[in-house]
Amino acid sequence: MNARWKAVTSIAALGAALAGLAGCGGSGGGGGTVRVDVGYQSKTINTVTAGTLLRDLGHLERRLAELGRRNGKTYKVRWYDFATGAPLTAQMIAGKIAIGSMGDYPLLINGSRSAGFDDARSRFVGVTGYNLRGSLNQVVVPRDSTARTLADLRGKAVSTSVGSAAHGMLVRGLRGQGLQPADIEILGQDPSVGVTNVESGKAAALAQFVPYPQQMIFNGKARLLYDGGAIAFPTFHGIVAREKWTRDHPEVLEAFLAATKDTTAHLHRDPLDSARRVARATGLQPEVVYLYNGAGGLVTFDMTIKPQLVDALRKDVPFLKEIGSIKELDVDAFTDDGPLRRAYGPGYDRDAASLTNPAAIKGRDEICDLDVTDPRTASEAWIGEEITPAANPTCLLRLVKKRGGEPRAVYAPSADTGTKLFADAASWVRDPRAEWPLLPFATPEAAAAYVGGHPGAQTLDYRAALAAA
Structure with a gap:
């Protein structure tokens, strides 16, 4: 590792937590009680379907209560909130956490670090959300x-x-x-x-x-x-479980994955309610949560383990070895979609093959009188308590201008990558030759690159773009 990389807190936190937790008990319970210790990251909001939102909706507890009525056991769920994946991994290795959710790199570190412990060896068992281009x-x-x-x-x-x-x-x-x-x-x-x-x-x-x-x-x-x-390189967050614990309690892992599927379905049905719930639980602004978790958001919530994501993990391993975060990891052996297939039911292979965001922006554009159908241009304005769709960014600005006042948030996809943006923070371009002349970009660099290749186009800020609408 380069000497100028300072304060490597992820590794330091891991070592400190391991030292403090050595000798702690496992997540099993005596007699007819099974303790289910779940680790999550409340503010890492693309894990909400296996964390914050799952906890808020109570689907796991309901699934386990139903399971207990059938097998006579009592399941006690305890939730542990972490800032990053490193301390969560430490507590899994120490036998404290049975199931957790974290990002793709921490997943690899978790798999590598736990490989040397028979009781703590982990498996990657499901996805929470992803972005194929890496815009998370x-x-x-x-x-x-x-x-x-x-x-x-x-x-x-x-x-x-x-x-x-x-x-x-x-x-x-x-x-x-x-x-x-x-x-x-x-x-x-x-x-x-x-x-x-x-x-x-x-x-x-x-x-x-x-x-x-x-x-x-x-x-x-x-x-x-x-x-x-x-970069156009996939990034995602997923679910990891201790192999021995879930082998002893396979019904709990299946219930957890089924409850995560329940939560994902709720997010798809009502993304605004989901964003508000996450905001209340975390203290984050709902407008920020919705940018990621809302309709057409930066995160595509889909539990299935897709080939593109496993391939990305393989390509991530060399970097983590380069910086000393892992020694080695067989990604294919680390990945196990068997429990998820059983919990998911029919349609797993179909959904695993799909790259379509199930929570698309839909509706009728009231300003341009168009159906909102193209995810590459679909936009939204959050005005008052209502979120209104627009077919494209030009129509979005016309909507905001017509309604007047200051909207709570305005969302539009970057014209080059499709990255969902706060439109008032985007770099805008006016291209008189385009079918819809007002185009947002994620960065000034991207806007300048477009202008350089399109004669007559010019950059402008949000207020000027709004006036031009």
Whole structure:
């Protein structure tokens, strides 16, 4: 690992937690009681269907109560909330947690670290949510920063969670622009610490996973410098379970996965209610939660283990070995979709083959008089207590202009990658030759690239785009 990578908190936290938890009991219970200890990350909101929302809706407890009526056992669920995947992994290895949810890189670290412990060896058993392009990881800078590309961060401090997918995205992005990790100072920090350091000027940028980058943008504290979607490399979060514990209690893992499916179905039926529930439970703004978890959101919630995601895990292993986070891992042996297939029921193979977001933006565009059908352009405005669809970003701006006042949030997909954005924080382009002339982009760099290839197009900010609508 490069000497300038400082404060590797993910690894330090793992060691500290292991030391503190050595000798703790397992998640089994004596007699007719089975204790089910579940680890989750409440603020990592693309795990909500196996964490925050699952807990709020109570589907797991109901499933286990029904199971207990059949087999005479009592199941007691205990929930443990973590800031990152590292301490969750530590408690799984220590025998404290039976089932947990975390990001793709932490999943690999979990599988590698637990492989040496017969009682703690884990398996990757399901997905919570994914983004095939990688837009769940982003780099933000203060609004007044002069940086326009990742190359402008040369020699500066960047906060990230070392060993996370956000860290991997940062390194891939740097190398794509001709830089190496040694060209910047990487600060290994928990997300909340990184946010504080960027706001106080101790770090020039934050490279993180959901929801921290867009939360800073929504609060007016930052702007997007780099979208992980530019890499077009999948990122996701998933479910990991201790193999021995779930072999002893297979009915619990099946109930957990079935309850996660129940929760996913609720999110698809009512994404706004789901976002509000998660916001109440976490203290995050519902507008930020909805950007990720809402209709057509940055996260596609789908439990099935898709070949594209397993392939991404294989390609992630070399980076984690390079930085010393893992020694080795057989991804295929680590992956086990058997329990999920049993819990999921008919349709698993069909859904595993599909890459369509089940929670699409639908409806009728009242301004442009069009059906909202194309996920590449579908947009939404949250005005008052109502979310209204628009067929494309141009129609969205016309809607906002007609309604007047300040909407709670305005959402539109980036014209190049499809990354869902807060439209008022996007970089806009007016292209008079386009069918719909107003186009949002995730970053100024992306907008400038479009203008360079389209004569007559010009960049403009949100207010000017709204006026042009």
